[in-house]
Amino acid sequence: MATHTTASCTGSTLLQPISDIINLPLDQVNFVAGQLFALLMAVWFRIYLHPSKTSPFIRHVVATLLGFYLALFCFGWYSLHFLVQSGLSYGVMVFAGLEHMHKYCFIVTLGYLIVCQITRVYVFDYGMYSADFTGPMMVITQKITSMAFEIHDGLTKREGQLTPSQKYLAISRMPSLLEYLSYNCNFMGILAGPTCSYNDYMAFIQGTGYRPRCHHSANGKENGKCKQSEPSSKNDVISKLCTCAVTLGVYLWLCKLLPVERCIDEDFVNNTPFHLQILYLYLAMLALRPKYYFIWTLADAINNAAGFGFNGYNKDGSPRWDLISNLRILDIEFATSFKLFLDNWNIQTSLWLKRVCYERCTINPTAATFLLSAMWHGVYPGYYLTFLTGIAMTMAARAVRHNVRPFFLGSASYKCVYDVLTWLATQVAISYTVVPFVLLTVGPSLQFYRSWYFGLHLVCLLVVLVLPVRSRRRLAREQQDAPQEDPQEDQDQDQDHNSTDNNCNQKDKAT
Template identity: 50%
Template sequence: MHRNLGLKHINGTQWKVGKDQIKFPNRVSDNFVPYFSGMCKKSEQLTPEQKRLAISVRPSLIEYLSYTLNFLGVLVGPCSDYQDYVDFIEGRHISKRLKQHSQTCNGQNGYDKTPDLSPLNAVCRKLLVCCGCMLFFLTVTRSLPITYNVNPQFVSTAPFLTRLTYAFFSIQAARPKFYFAWTLADAVNNAAGYGFSGIDENGKPSWELICNLNIVGIETATSFKTFIDNWNIRTGIWLKTVCYDRAPKHRLALTFLLSALWHGVYPGYYFTFITAIPITMAARAIRKSVRHHFLGSSGLKLGYDILTWAATQLAICYTVMPFLLLAVESTMTYYRSMYFHIHIISILAVIALNWKHKPREPAATTKTFSSASSFSSPSSDQCQLSVRGVLT
């Protein structure tokens, strides 16, 4: 499968076939993992979400094939949980979600007290987003090609800040094609009646159950984690379910490596996800050490948010560039032109901040004092008992 994806996707040809193939493992594991949880684990060993998704009865062959070969996700997904898919096929997905929001239905499970649940508005809104993304792609994206970042003349003559600025805008311009594909896939599922997630806080129906991205969350992300949480959401949930929540140790590294392996065999994928490991660790350490100093006033908080937004967007730009360049030579040309600065800063930040927060061994005098206290404690306890005896 990966070999087929590599051969067909190298120049962007037969893209639909390759993308459908890399979604197949998601559906297989999304069926197997809940089945394992439901059949091989005790209820008390599962989290509430794992209990909800657990499969306690083995699916029939037709149910399994219907889920894994679901034509609604034949283009680019998105992935969905098996139990949610079964609820949709059997016609109880909406009523089940309404029961979770019974307060909006005035105690009833019917439709008479709820707003119009038609997906028409959601589908039209998402199709408008697709049109905007397509227009942006045809007018802006093509004028900022990613490959220009490794153009020999540009790399050798342009100043560092110019190269950094072009990299930033070319990555920003590359996102709408992903926005288009994922939003269109979501709209297709909604048009078929799949994707109802319940009633939102404003009392309106929400069709975001299998939404794969949050464009506003991506563009305004002030941390590496926030960006990841809003990008390719369903695949992120899948990675968390099958790897991060189940790995005994090194969960972050194993999850990023699995993501690279799932995407395919191109070296650029591995450069991207391996680079993301120290960046994520550094972002965690910096947030833990620095953020609380900026919460004293709204002005400081605003300045902190602006700074972290810029740092996050530049870090994302640096990280995902190999994902789009794909080849080793192009990736190394880009990283050399950037002087590996994100790698260096991230690794130094992790080392420095982890060393700062590392618990130190108690001094010798402290140990001696603790030992003396431990020897004296029995006598002091006896003293307290004798005093209590006298008082009583």
């Protein structure tokens, strides 16, 4: 096993003895070690390269060089793909006309990612290799394409043509090559992201991301004196690291006990009552999620430790460090709708999909968004089966919400019953939908769906055909023409797939 792991890892073999001792693949050991090193460097970066005593140029250079070092440590020479992808896209930004630059950049960046994914999956056999080099490229793809659209918005459009969030994100000048590489490949996000807006990253580098707080006199009124206050992220970092420890422990404990592959085992399917198959499927998917909780929470803690991620203040004056957070665990586990689950899972990717696709696509934006998400994730057929199923689930969930939910709003007890039923339905629907995402290939995925007689697919089709539902644009027109009877309901229906874009303006509202 050790020999296979060494052969399949393209990065450093320095930690091979540790990999042998703890019996984990070397690529995973390198990833965790790299993130722990990034955490230490983040603390050092904030203390010794603070914006008050270091120029943005030095901060850019150090963040970029540390990022390249981590990439080489984990991926070896395959990390050169990060530079090639970034270089090609920067060339498009510089030499293509501003009018169509964002489209060309999107095609080149996403196309290069897909070529690398095809090569990795269908040309090279990586066996159990999991921390593949295309993972960081997925985040870099998000950053490059977001930047291209934001440059296009900032340099070619008038303010009246932009939504409030697009106005906030718009970039008014072409970034230098150093700024561009620092944004894409900095050590805080090179291994696991999350993605962030270019303007937020530049505010972090320049030290302008903290809002001034005004002191109040004894009578509670502002005395007119505001000082630049730099909040501490220590409590949030410690809290997130504790979450990492718990989720990692849960994952290592459960992942071997509840394999998803058992759902397609013939003996299990033939000899297990269907309600127990449903329960097992839910538990198996529940056991997989802590892996993502660990990776994304650790990445968030690294950025916070460096001073990045401040998002204003709560009402009690405590700082919030969730500007680039990628998930809300409790909201995921207790989600009462398909949309609510997606809103709180991989948040920054949902925002990217919303900004580059959902808001800009004129033909069926929901389907286009799911299709883009599948292409971005990779070339395994299971991804496409999952996201095509997700389209049907989203349409059916929207139809049920529009037509059924109003009957349960008459009393608190009815609303409680509705929430319990929709929580159960959401957990089953999510688990059913993402099985191909885990199994990856067509045969096992269809085998699973056949064992369920494609039940939820048929239910979704029936719901969409029977229950009427208004389109997003028609709903928006009706809301403009008539007063809202249920503002909260209208607010909940605003988007189908992605979370509301509060990250762009929460800072001002919360201060």
